[in-house]
Amino acid sequence: MAEYPSISEQLDDVESARVEGHRKMDWARQHMPIMTAVREEFEGEKPLDGQRIGMAMHVEAKTAVLVETLAEGGAEVAVTGCNPLSTHDDVSAALDEHPNITSYAKRGVDDEEYYEAIEAVIDIEPTVTVDDGMDMVAAIHEEYPELIDSIVGGCEETTTGVHRLRAMDADGALDYPVFAVNDTPMKRLFDNVHGTGESSLATIAMTTNLSWAGKTVVVAGYGYCGKGVAKKASGQNAKVVVTEVEPRRALEAHMEGYEVKPMAEAAKEGDVFITTTGNRDVITEDHFDQMKDGVLLANAGHFDIEIDLNKLSDLAVSERDARDGVHEYEMEDGRRLNVLAEGRLVNLAAPLALGHPVEVMDQSFGVQAACVREMVENSEKYDAGVHDVPDELDKEIAEIKLSADGVDFDSLTDEQADYMGSWQHGT
Structure with a gap:
């Protein structure tokens, strides 16, 4: 497969970049209570132990918190960019310092380098894919179909990627299960x-x-x-x-x-x-x-x-x-x-771009992490194709956020739940 250098091998002053990257990531973590809770769970339970996760994402500080969380859950992670101009090189270098993470993401790459980096991620023979735009899923199906049998499933982050996946699924060409993370209420109502x-x-x-x-x-x-x-x-x-x-x-x-x-x-x-x-x-x-x-x-x-x-x-x-x-x-x-x-x-x-607000991506990446965990723990439930995110996972992330913000909300009584779940109650 591809031979492509990690970000640490491409930067002249990698140590200074790492320091700045960690500084950005520290700030993001302070404002991501959902990911803090998920990370604590993943560190303790190691639900991703033995998994190899290939990711194509916007590699910046908030994404880095997700990538680290998956690695702390026991996975080996390889990550690259999903857009030639959205990577923060310093954050990429900081991620690459983690013993369980290799980052190939670099800002300003041309088309050839972009796809070489995706192939370098695929070189770990991922068991799970996490995509933003579906370029990695497409590359695996088109160029490395022999890997599909070992992939338990994937997650797709964004609207465009889900559109592509549903078209692929309709053609009968999607050969492993993928969660349409973009289509959850927690993603659409807040992130989008x-x-x-x-x-x-x-x-x-x-x-x-x-x-x-x-x-x-x-x-x-x-x-x-x-x-x-x-x-x-x-x-x-x-x-x-x-x-x-x-x-x-x-x-x-x-x-x-x-x-x-x-x-x-x-x-x-x-x-x-x-x-x-x-x-x-x-x-x-x-x-x-x-x-x-x-x-x-x-x-x-x-x-x-x-x-x-x-x-x-x-x-x-x-x-x-x-x-x-x-x-x-x-x-x-x-x-x-x-x-x-x-x-x-x-x-x-854009040169000054920072992406979505931290609090918003905390919610979206919380859903992503929960979906990766679900796909690994219950892969037998999902056939090849596009799948909606289980509603209880979406609610789980919303409840963590409400708790972190000190917001209480009502629950149905037994009588209300019975009424809403029955067709026998008339006028």
Whole structure:
């Protein structure tokens, strides 16, 4: 298989990087009570003893807490990035120092290096996969199918990855069980809405030093991520326009008070465009031709295909880096269109990006850890294909969070539980 150096072998000053990486991880841990509780359980019970976990994730401080927790649960872990621009090299180096972890994640790799690193992770012959975007699952099925029989299962973190997995499953091509972690209430209601919404807007503001108040923000897609972006932008006194292809979501956006228009019309009005669809060619040549001078184009979907950057480059008469993380394309008529973070996931790929808030990822990674434990302990329950996360696992993580925040909540009485579980109670 692949021969690819770990991050420690690639950095000139690995010791300084490790110190800074541990500093970032320490801060994250202080604000992750769920992962603290899960880690204590994993350290004591070693539920992952003997497992080999291959991971392709956004390697930054919060993710590092998850990676360490799995290693402390007894697993050998190999990890790499799931986006060429979302890795924090110092955090990657700090992880690589752990005796049970090898990190191949490095920021700024090209496509060839990106897939070489994924192959290096696969080289440990994982028994469990933890993916963000499904690139590792795809690579195993396409290039190393002989490993599938030894894989007990996997977890998929994000919307785009789950879409790909469900398509793969529908084609009968997914040969081991994978939990759709993205589709749990704890992920959709908090990570996708609050996490994507807050982190995308904060990153765009920090990258550009511009205000949201009074601007027209066009949000492409009104799924959970789009809802979060729209809600947070509206809360900062922006005018929000939503574009959608699904009629019920378009109606939902309309009834929640947003303008809903085709992108061909919204392109004429927007000051900021944020794509959240997970699809390709959402903003294209026809839209570029209609846009105002100075617009900002940002992507909050997983892959850099939502904005047609190749066509934008073809149309431009000149290009330059206007700021760190902002690439300016000047059109023939003098209009300037600004693309953030090379069209990649803006809240993780921009130079100042930190990803979702720590508290939000504490919840999502708590679900991830619980799903890995479940897949290892009860693998016989799950056939090949995409599986919903058992509801009791999702509730378990919510209860840990409520307890940590000092929040009490009601429970059903026996009579209420009986009533809700029976069809025999009439009017």
